[in-house]
Amino acid sequence: MRLIIALFLILSPALAHAADAVALDSSVFVERLVTAAGGKSRTVLEEPKIVTPGDRLVFVLQYRNTGSQPAKDFIVTNPMPGPVAYQGTNDAFAQVSVDGGRSFGALAALKVKDMDGQMRAARAEDVTHVRWALRDPIAAGGQGKLSFRGIVR
Amino acid sequence: MFELHFWAIKNVRLGTIAPLLVATATVSFATDAKAAGTTAGSTISNTATASYTDSGGAPRTATSNTSNLRVDELLDVTVVSADPGDITTLPAATNQVATFTVTNTGNGSEAYALNVVTALGGDQFDPTATSIVLDTNGNGVYDAGVDAVYVAGSNDPVLAPDGSVRVFVLSTIPGSAADGDRGQLSLTAASKTATGAPGTSAAGQGQGGGDAVVGTTGGDGSATGTYLVQAAGISFTKSSTVVDPFGGAKIVPGAIITYTLTASVNGTGTLTNVAISDNIPTGTTYEVGTMTLQGAPLSDGADADAGIFVAPVTGPPAVPGRVEVQLGSVASGQTRAVTFKVKIN
Numbered sequence: 001m002r003l004i005i006a007l008f009l010i011l012s013p014a015l016a017h018a019a020d021a022v023a024l025d026s027s028v029f030v031e032r033l034v035t036a037a038g039g040k041s042r043t044v045l046e047e048p049k050i051v052t053p054g055d056r057l058v059f060v061l062q063y064r065n066t067g068s069q070p071a072k073d074f075i076v077t078n079p080m081p082g083p084v085a086y087q088g089t090n091d092a093f094a095q096v097s098v099d100g101g102r103s104f105g106a107l108a109a110l111k112v113k114d115m116d117g118q119m120r121a122a123r124a125e126d127v128t129h130v131r132w133a134l135r136d137p138i139a140a141g142g143q144g145k146l147s148f149r150g151i152v153r
Numbered sequence: 154m155f156e157l158h159f160w161a162i163k164n165v166r167l168g169t170i171a172p173l174l175v176a177t178a179t180v181s182f183a184t185d186a187k188a189a190g191t192t193a194g195s196t197i198s199n200t201a202t203a204s205y206t207d208s209g210g211a212p213r214t215a216t217s218n219t220s221n222l223r224v225d226e227l228l229d230v231t232v233v234s235a236d237p238g239d240i241t242t243l244p245a246a247t248n249q250v251a252t253f254t255v256t257n258t259g260n261g262s263e264a265y266a267l268n269v270v271t272a273l274g275g276d277q278f279d280p281t282a283t284s285i286v287l288d289t290n291g292n293g294v295y296d297a298g299v300d301a302v303y304v305a306g307s308n309d310p311v312l313a314p315d316g317s318v319r320v321f322v323l324s325t326i327p328g329s330a331a332d333g334d335r336g337q338l339s340l341t342a343a344s345k346t347a348t349g350a351p352g353t354s355a356a357g358q359g360q361g362g363g364d365a366v367v368g369t370t371g372g373d374g375s376a377t378g379t380y381l382v383q384a385a386g387i388s389f390t391k392s393s394t395v396v397d398p399f400g401g402a403k404i405v406p407g408a409i410i411t412y413t414l415t416a417s418v419n420g421t422g423t424l425t426n427v428a429i430s431d432n433i434p435t436g437t438t439y440e441v442g443t444m445t446l447q448g449a450p451l452s453d454g455a456d457a458d459a460g461i462f463v464a465p466v467t468g469p470p471a472v473p474g475r476v477e478v479q480l481g482s483v484a485s486g487q488t489r490a491v492t493f494k495v496k497i498n
Binding site (some may be wrong): 021022023024025026027028048049050051052053054057059063067069070071072073074075076077078079081082083084092138152153 | 189190191193195197198199200201202203204205206207208213215216217218219222224225226227260327354364366368418424
């Protein structure tokens with residue numbers, strides 16, 4: 001199994017869309033638990049070679065203001081790919097939707113209707129969209145990275 | 154459940170290649186025990202959109218590229234015995250059916266090779282497997298002449314993800330097997346694409362054009378079926394009492410002899426079609442209407458009840474009279490007692 005990391009995918013110059021002053025790039029990695037010689041295990045991110053149900057994915061969104069002016073009120077929305085169940089994010093300010101993107105909030109505060117019509121607390125796999133709203137404008141040349149995790153259903 | 158152990162990507166900057174190895178020895182996750190899962194060959198596509206306000210106050214949008222991942226095929230299969238317990242059988246019995254269910258727990262359509270092993274430890278005899286039969290008509294039970302006999306490489310069962318098939322193994326039990334002996338056999342189903350250590354992959358061999366990768370089952374599975382010999386035996390005893398015309402027990406003309414015939418079934422299991430037949434001794438005459446079974450009277454005629462008296466033939470050739478009682482099925486540990494009376498001539 002190759003553990004080579006394909007960051008160059010993120011760094012591709014093609015991500016600069018001519019019409020957009022802010023460019024957004026999507027990439028995906030597979031997260032694997034690798035047990036090293038001493039029995040110690042660690043998590044590594046690989047370029048996806050073999051992906052099967054149960055594998056953990058990390059979706060990375062890279063944004064960059066390629067213009068000469070700041071961009072304000074920057075909001076990124078990422079619908080969950082169908083075969084992937086949401087597994088969290090370490091972007092504390094991210095919000096999620098469990099109703100197809102109509103409303104967003106912290107997962108712990110959201111509820112969904114159960115099969116028997118009762119409302120229950122939403123779970124990670126109920127998430128339909130992930131959204132990030134940046135408070136501060138992105139300065140010209142500014143950049144950043146957003147990410148979330150999923151598991152192949 | 155899932156615990157929030159987050160990874161972190163450190164030092165990522167455009168224009169530099171940063172290591173994405175993330176340190177932690179404590180990351181642990183619950184395994185998702187989903188059936189089949191996303192079908193092999195499916196594409197996972199991810200696209201994000203952004204909105205923002207430019208310096209002139211105009212709303213703008215941006216759409217990311219779409220990152221695509223093709224889901225590869227996981228090779229997994231389970232085999233379970235579908236018999237509720239031991240399969241009861243008899244020594245030298247043929248076509249004894251052991252039933253199994255083979256299930257494709259992978260995420261792609263897959264063909265399986267079937268194999269039976271009878272030389273297993275921990276049992277008292279090895280059944281001889283004579284054929285593997287597929288439940289072609291899908292009714293879950295073996296139908297001789299209807300369900301197709303499995304021929305390796307010719308009609309290997311092909312199962313959709315989560316699909317399953319009943320498989321019957323027909324065996325002959327050795328004649329030397331004794332009551333209470335057990336004999337085991339195992340059925341193995343192996344993915345035709347690949348088997349081996351989990352993670353072993355076969356490039357381009359997956360459904361939908363992706364790779365095939367051996368899952369946690371190793372791409373094969375097996376289960377054991379057990380035959381249990383329940384050989385019942387039967388023993389007969391015959392006893393008699395005599396009452397002479399004078400109130401004693403002397404064997405004199407006119408004395409009445411009462412015979413008691415007892416059948417005892419031993420071992421395990423049940424004997425079927427048990428019958429008792431006893432000739433009327435020479436020099437005696439059957440006393441009409443004296444036959445009983447378990448104390449209940451039986452008529453002498455050939456009718457609905459279990460007993461019949463067959464009259465003697467004077468011959469030649471001479472045939473003595475006899476009583477016959479049909480006992481039907483008798484389980485082990487049970488006895489049946491038949492009585493009848495004769496008069497000494």
